[in-house]
Amino acid sequence: MTGIVTDPDVLRDLRIRSANLIDEIEEVLFRNQLSRPLSANLTNNMAVIQGLTHQAADLQFTKFACRGGLQGAILFAIDFVNYELMVAGIVEPLTGLNWTQAEVGRPLLEQVAKTIAPVGGAEAVDNVKGALDSIWSGGAVVFLDGTSGAVSINVGKINKRSITRPVSEQVVMGPHAGFIEDGMTNLSLVRQRLKTPRLWIDRMQVGRHTRTAVYLLSLYGVTDGALVDEVKSRLCQINIDGVLDSNYLVELVKSDRWTIFPTVLRTERPDRVAAGLLEGRVAIIVDGSPLAIVAPATLPMMMTSAADYYQNWMVATFLRIVRYIALTASLLTPGLYVALTTYHQEAIPTPLLITMAAARSDVPLPAVGEVLLLMVLFDIIREAGARVPTGIGSALTIGGTLVVGQAAVRAGIISSPIIIVVAGIVIAVLAIPNPELVQAVRFATYPVILGGAILGVYGILFVTIGLALHLASLESFGVAYLSPAAPIRPTDFKDFIIRLPWFRQTTRPAQTGYTDVMRQGPRSS
Amino acid sequence: MTARGLERWGALLLLPIFLTGCWDNFQMNQLAIVDALAVDYNRGQYHVVAEVFNTMAVPAPAQSSPTATGGSNHSSSVFLEGAGKTLGEALADVSASSSRHVFWASTQVLLLGTGALQQGLGPLFGTFLHYPQFRSTARVLAVPGSAQSALESDTSGMEITVAQEIRNQDRYLHHDLSQGWAPRLYDVMRWDTEHGRSMVLLSLEKKPESKMNPQFRMDQSLVIGPDGRARGSLPSHDAMAYLWITGRFSQGYVAAGCPAGAGQTTIYLTSVSARSHVVVQRGTVRGIHIRLTGTGKVAGPLCANLSGLNMAANRRMVSLTMQTVDWAEAHDADIFGWGQQIYRQTPELWNDMPGYWRSRFPHMPVSVTSHVTIVQGDEGRV
Numbered sequence: 001m002t003g004i005v006t007d008p009d010v011l012r013d014l015r016i017r018s019a020n021l022i023d024e025i026e027e028v029l030f031r032n033q034l035s036r037p038l039s040a041n042l043t044n045n046m047a048v049i050q051g052l053t054h055q056a057a058d059l060q061f062t063k064f065a066c067r068g069g070l071q072g073a074i075l076f077a078i079d080f081v082n083y084e085l086m087v088a089g090i091v092e093p094l095t096g097l098n099w100t101q102a103e104v105g106r107p108l109l110e111q112v113a114k115t116i117a118p119v120g121g122a123e124a125v126d127n128v129k130g131a132l133d134s135i136w137s138g139g140a141v142v143f144l145d146g147t148s149g150a151v152s153i154n155v156g157k158i159n160k161r162s163i164t165r166p167v168s169e170q171v172v173m174g175p176h177a178g179f180i181e182d183g184m185t186n187l188s189l190v191r192q193r194l195k196t197p198r199l200w201i202d203r204m205q206v207g208r209h210t211r212t213a214v215y216l217l218s219l220y221g222v223t224d225g226a227l228v229d230e231v232k233s234r235l236c237q238i239n240i241d242g243v244l245d246s247n248y249l250v251e252l253v254k255s256d257r258w259t260i261f262p263t264v265l266r267t268e269r270p271d272r273v274a275a276g277l278l279e280g281r282v283a284i285i286v287d288g289s290p291l292a293i294v295a296p297a298t299l300p301m302m303m304t305s306a307a308d309y310y311q312n313w314m315v316a317t318f319l320r321i322v323r324y325i326a327l328t329a330s331l332l333t334p335g336l337y338v339a340l341t342t343y344h345q346e347a348i349p350t351p352l353l354i355t356m357a358a359a360r361s362d363v364p365l366p367a368v369g370e371v372l373l374l375m376v377l378f379d380i381i382r383e384a385g386a387r388v389p390t391g392i393g394s395a396l397t398i399g400g401t402l403v404v405g406q407a408a409v410r411a412g413i414i415s416s417p418i419i420i421v422v423a424g425i426v427i428a429v430l431a432i433p434n435p436e437l438v439q440a441v442r443f444a445t446y447p448v449i450l451g452g453a454i455l456g457v458y459g460i461l462f463v464t465i466g467l468a469l470h471l472a473s474l475e476s477f478g479v480a481y482l483s484p485a486a487p488i489r490p491t492d493f494k495d496f497i498i499r500l501p502w503f504r505q506t507t508r509p510a511q512t513g514y515t516d517v518m519r520q521g522p523r524s525s
Numbered sequence: 526m527t528a529r530g531l532e533r534w535g536a537l538l539l540l541p542i543f544l545t546g547c548w549d550n551f552q553m554n555q556l557a558i559v560d561a562l563a564v565d566y567n568r569g570q571y572h573v574v575a576e577v578f579n580t581m582a583v584p585a586p587a588q589s590s591p592t593a594t595g596g597s598n599h600s601s602s603v604f605l606e607g608a609g610k611t612l613g614e615a616l617a618d619v620s621a622s623s624s625r626h627v628f629w630a631s632t633q634v635l636l637l638g639t640g641a642l643q644q645g646l647g648p649l650f651g652t653f654l655h656y657p658q659f660r661s662t663a664r665v666l667a668v669p670g671s672a673q674s675a676l677e678s679d680t681s682g683m684e685i686t687v688a689q690e691i692r693n694q695d696r697y698l699h700h701d702l703s704q705g706w707a708p709r710l711y712d713v714m715r716w717d718t719e720h721g722r723s724m725v726l727l728s729l730e731k732k733p734e735s736k737m738n739p740q741f742r743m744d745q746s747l748v749i750g751p752d753g754r755a756r757g758s759l760p761s762h763d764a765m766a767y768l769w770i771t772g773r774f775s776q777g778y779v780a781a782g783c784p785a786g787a788g789q790t791t792i793y794l795t796s797v798s799a800r801s802h803v804v805v806q807r808g809t810v811r812g813i814h815i816r817l818t819g820t821g822k823v824a825g826p827l828c829a830n831l832s833g834l835n836m837a838a839n840r841r842m843v844s845l846t847m848q849t850v851d852w853a854e855a856h857d858a859d860i861f862g863w864g865q866q867i868y869r870q871t872p873e874l875w876n877d878m879p880g881y882w883r884s885r886f887p888h889m890p891v892s893v894t895s896h897v898t899i900v901q902g903d904e905g906r907v
Binding site for chain 2: 362
């Protein structure tokens with residue numbers, strides 16, 4: 001039975017299905033082309049590769065001829081290879097050979113691989129995919145006319161910057177080296193600190209298109225094998241087209257995905273990675289990212305600076321207490337200001353109340369409006385300051401200060417006490433050592449303000465309880481986010497708010513270092 | 526915790542939401558911040574005057590510049606008035622008289638006129654107790670006559686409020702003295718009337734035609750009986766002994782007669798303390814014995830040897846103390862808290878004699894001994 005379909009819904013469905021079918025057919029054809037074996041015909045190989053890559057501008061075929069007349073070509077990616085090395089190490093030896101067109105076959109490629117390959121090594125390539133994969137890794141692929149297959153010779157050049165100070169985790173005393181975008185360099189920085197065969201490094205490749213190298217580091221005998229397996233399994237499950245930074249992996253592998261609080265530690269410091277490994281954690285280094293991942297991580301870890309371990313333990317303890325005060329202040333102060341000035345004026349000393357009331361006498365906005373306006377304004381200035389070039393940054397600071405600090409008060413848009421409050425928390429929040437926690441606290445401040453505006457201190461209490469419950473519910477690879485505070489673990493208080501001296505820190509953290517508990521032998525303590 | 530328990534806790538947490546919320550918030554510039562309150566009673570009505578800070582007179586940071594004078598065109602305070610048959614009605618009337626929300630919590634000074642005191646403290650403080658936002662740290666002062674006249678000042682353009690002026694007097698001139706004289710509201714609320722205690726309120730007076738703000742007056746201090754009504758004014762010469770006995774002040778000057786009729790000299794008491802001993806025999810309070818101890822020095826002419834001056838000074842202190850006790854007994858006002866002392870020492874005895882103390886106190890035998898050591902002061906060396 002035949003007929004003409006007229007129903008628009010059915011037609012639309014058919015159109016979508018046919019479009020999907022075409023896409024699938026194209027994908028299959030593309031894959032077939034990729035896995036196609038390299039033929040003996042040089043021109044044909046060149047045509048296939050150029051067709052597949054749409055004649056990519058950064059790919060170059062250079063033809064050559066041996067002294068004996070054999071034709072060949074070298075395929076490489078511009079700026080991925082050391083050009084001088086390629087010419088001197090591959091092109092010149094090949095053109096000097098007496099091979100003729102009649103001498104075709106596999107042995108020629110093997111000879112190339114064995115005799116003229118530079119130090120970087122060589123490997124045989126059988127199909128188009130193999131050829132393309134190798135050129136993105138710095139290989140020069142040699143084709144010989146009449147010989148099926150090719151040989152890839154590593155003459156790679158790595159574009160990388162030199163090792164510099166970490167941007168977000170600087171210390172006055174202590175090591176100043178920071179990670180860069182090159183994964184191997186980052187591995188070497190960790191290896192310099194852990195010169196032990198127990199440092200195990202697993203290499204994986206993540207990202208269908210980016211094919212990013214990911215290194216999983218663990219300390220054999222110290223890190224729990226189950227933790228390593230878990231992280232490895234989560235990494236293996238990733239099926240994404242590209243990984244451009246370690247944060248891609250963080251969002252894909254971390255335990256609690258719907259939270260603003262960082263549940264893994266991202267650090268630019270190789271010493272923090274080494275310290276994490278010594279505590280029984282794992283680290284992930286992603287090629288192309290200057291930030292390594294340390295997991296599992298807890299909130300107290302985020303409140304810890306690397307400098308804590310490079311200075312007197314009492315000073316470090318004091319600074320940690322100051323940081324916790326700054327954390328609490330930056331989280332609660334704007335909300336408390338709104339609650340006190342709107343609901344609980346009796347809690348304000350009378351002289352201050354009069355001054356504040358006088359300062360607010362001409363302000364049209366309610367206190368919550370003032371606070372939100374100024375908070376958003378400060379966030380805009382801060383965000384803009386993070387983007388603009390250094391030269392314009394000072395102008396921005398002056399502009400922001402003048403506009404917010406002077407003009408807004410004089411114009412009666414905001415009152416002066418609120419500037420003190422917001423400026424205070426802007427400074428206080430910077431005392432938190434972890435930039436991701438800083439962002440989370442900035443975000444969490446807004447619900448506290450709204451809670452204070454709606455229900456006063458009671459509202460703040462509500463939001464704070466909610467926040468505490470949320471934090472207590474988080475975990476990082478099986479470790480409670482608030483540990484050792486919740487669940488309470490007194491043995492780990494040695495490195496919580498108080499940092500005990502090293503001679504008292506004889507054991508690893510119980511939450512991660514249970515495989516090899518003792519950190520120091522009896523003599524050192 | 527069971528699910529039912531969780532539900533109960535959840536309900537308890539949620540319930541207070543209905544007690545407060547964004548519907549009852551006030552921005553600070555909507556507040557009429559009360560600094561002082563004067564309460565009078567006449568013609569069957571309570572009259573209340575609230576002195577409110579004029580925030581317009583406070584220089585805002587936006588106006589501050591080297592040329593600005595800080596709101597000198599404005600008076601530092603404005604007055605809100607209200608009247609009603611009860612104090613609550615009068616306070617509500619004050620609230621209604623302002624377009625702003627009257628904010629009682631900052632009240633620092635509470636002036637009570639004679640008329641209001643004659644009505645008794647019970648209705649006054651009962652009302653304040655029902656105003657939860659009323660701060661109980663306010664100083665309570667008595668005003669002979671009208672409290673309103675003491676509070677209202679016609680010195681417009683003053684940079685401080687009348688209440689601030691009163692507090693400054695308290696702070697700089699009478700701080701130590703007023704500890705025992707001008708109790709805070711919470712002291713008054715905790716006042717132990719049950720055990721027969723009377724209270725002394727420092728008085729404040731504004732001279733009728735003076736431009737000056739009201740001043741403290743010791744000689745007009747009002748004694749409030751256990752029933753909360755005024756019993757009379759404590760004479761100024763009795764004030765010192767009252768302070769010694771209650772342990773609120775340990776210094777003072779007394780005039781001592783020189784032996785052999787050689788005139789008088791002045792003794793400066795540097796440290797005096799008193800200890801009251803309640804004599805109980807066979808289940809009855811037989812009397813009170815007061816023992817004065819301490820030191821003093823001759824501040825006037827050294828008109829006799831120290832031994833003689835010692836005796837004269839101690840005699841004078843005994844007579845001063847007895848005079849004060851006599852005044853208190855005559856006015857049936859246990860300002861020394863002896864009833865309270867009996868209750869604390871022997872509660873079972875107190876419980877066995879309901880109403881006994883009220884009738885016994887006016888006739889209670891009291892003895893005084895003084896052992897104050899007088900030394901030669903700088904003046905006496907001349």
